[in-house]
Amino acid sequence: MEKTFIMVKPDGVQRNLVGDIVSRFEKKGFKLAGAKLMQIPNALAEEHYGEHKEKPFFGELVEFITSGPVFAMVWEGENVIATARQMMGQTKPSEAMPGTIRGDFGLTVGKNVVHGSDSPDSAEREINLFFNQDELVSYEKND
Numbered sequence: 001m002e003k004t005f006i007m008v009k010p011d012g013v014q015r016n017l018v019g020d021i022v023s024r025f026e027k028k029g030f031k032l033a034g035a036k037l038m039q040i041p042n043a044l045a046e047e048h049y050g051e052h053k054e055k056p057f058f059g060e061l062v063e064f065i066t067s068g069p070v071f072a073m074v075w076e077g078e079n080v081i082a083t084a085r086q087m088m089g090q091t092k093p094s095e096a097m098p099g100t101i102r103g104d105f106g107l108t109v110g111k112n113v114v115h116g117s118d119s120p121d122s123a124e125r126e127i128n129l130f131f132n133q134d135e136l137v138s139y140e141k142n143d
């Protein structure tokens with residue numbers, strides 16, 4: 001079954017949005033396969049955002065994502081990668097529809113509350129960056 005990596009960013013943790021965000025994915029029907037509150041080391045942040053290394057905002061991005069704890073999760077389900085992206089809304093909160101996570105809670109493109117993998121390749125890469133295999137739980141879940 002498809003898996004994706006979702007992370008509540010430091011602004012979302014500070015603003016007590018972890019519960020709401022977890023609840024949205026639970027209520028949608030996805031299955032939680034792993035979760036942890038963590039402080040991202042600099043090297044992990046730079047690797048995670050490696051594709052943005054040449055962008056002018058790279059330093060700001062790494063500084064922000066390491067500025068406080070994040071809540072990292074792995075969610076599982078049919079089409080979870082694309083569906084989670086829809087549930088999060090556009091990267092720029094000003095373009096995100098009401099009803100999406102960023103549309104409801106985000107204000108700036110940097111502090112946009114949540115991150116989610118954008119493709120099967122990035123989902124696999126990001127899950128492996130943030131989680132060891134023994135931190136992921138496999139179990140039956142009834143609908």
Ligand code: CMP
Pocket residue numbers: 052057060061091109110111112114115116
């Ligand atoms: P995310 O989905 O975590 O992946 C890359 C992040 O870069 C994105 O969310 C934004 O938060 C961030 N980002 C994109 N554009 C800018 C920008 N102009 N300034 C700061 N951060 C940005």
